[in-house]
Amino acid sequence: MLELRSLTAGYDRRDPVVRDVSLTVAPGESVGLLGPSGCGKSTLARVAALLHRPDRGRVVIDGEPAHGWRHRAPAHGWRHRAPRAQRTAFGVVFQQPRLSADPRLTLTQLISEPLRATGRAAEAAETVRELARTVGLGEDLLGRRPHEVSDGQLQRACLARALVLRPRWLICDEMTAMLDASTTAALVTAVENYRADSGAGLLAVGHDKVLLERWCDRTVHWGELTRV
Template sequence: MSEAGLRAHAVSVRYGRHLVLDRVDLHVAPGETVGLRGPSGSGKSTLARVLALLHTPDVGRVSVDGVPVTGSRHRVPVAVRTRVAILFQSPRAATDPRLSLADIVAEPLRATGVPESSARTRARELADLVGLTPDLLTRRPHAVSDGQLQRACLARALAHEPRYLLCDEATAMLDASTQAHVAQVVGEHQRRTGAGVLVVSHDDALLARLASRVVDLAATVPA
């Protein structure tokens, strides 16, 4: 397979006896913004985690630019897993409360063996990109707002300049100005790199504004 794109191929996921995803296909092409919607329980976040290579499907598989992926997380080669990044809805659930914002941003760089001096420099560049001032970088999550922490999570997601960026209700908990800034930074990343973007949201107006096409998971909810 040589076709570019991030793909879920007939993916099924169970949690115990509960079938969350049933033979779902999804494709995000480079440069494309795809919307993903569906009612609660339709498996939107689970599909996002599968595509982010954080969860191995029970059936089916994921491919990244034609490369089939087996396993998840650190079992996926660095060259493949760094092509995909995800931004979650809750920044507090997605960060270690013991880390400073600077360390949160630098986390994926250190995890892939980037030298410490280079990781620190890159983290400062990313923090500036998302609008975090230097005084915020020494603070831990409890000492910053949800919006500031989500900016740090966005900077972390962009650390390896991902080819595919997945946004799972990423602006739902933010005020309007921070929502707009996050959307602007994601859009600039996409224009500069040609990244594919998946936007998971309940907000039809947001999806209509951002996505070139929308996939509805409602039809895949098991009866």
């Protein structure tokens, strides 16, 4: 179970964008989080993935509270202080692939980043080829850098990177917002195939009500989380 318990978070303690929000995602469940731009849902997604330290509240992963809490530490350093088992439990895909991809890396290097970071570089070649097929990314593109591929191709690579450590939880934050319908369908299918194979849970954040309701087991509206 992924549990977000009474979370308050933001970038200014005097004016948090997330206030006392709780949400749960069961193992194997897909939950859509629907809300307008700027409401705080992306901040909540970052807290869920241990990428942003909350001001109050707790993230509980499979019954274990997220560790590495340091009240005086920078919010962005929270994930790095968590044990590896908790850090690698999450795969995250963001809305804008060009902001989450190092422009100096080839797509092969981009996808294999988490393997190298966890001392598993020897697995990279075969794993990258397999994941490229999974997300519909042609092998002829793997030697290219981000500026040499389209947004859709780069987002496929970012999804492959999110899956490379076989996470138990996927956080997709507006993953398809900038993509055409065919690429959106391909990425959603790749996520669902992975979930069917692995039993991973999913938190999908977005503002497309039709997509989330078709994709997810249940959809939660932001207003339902923040209603007093």
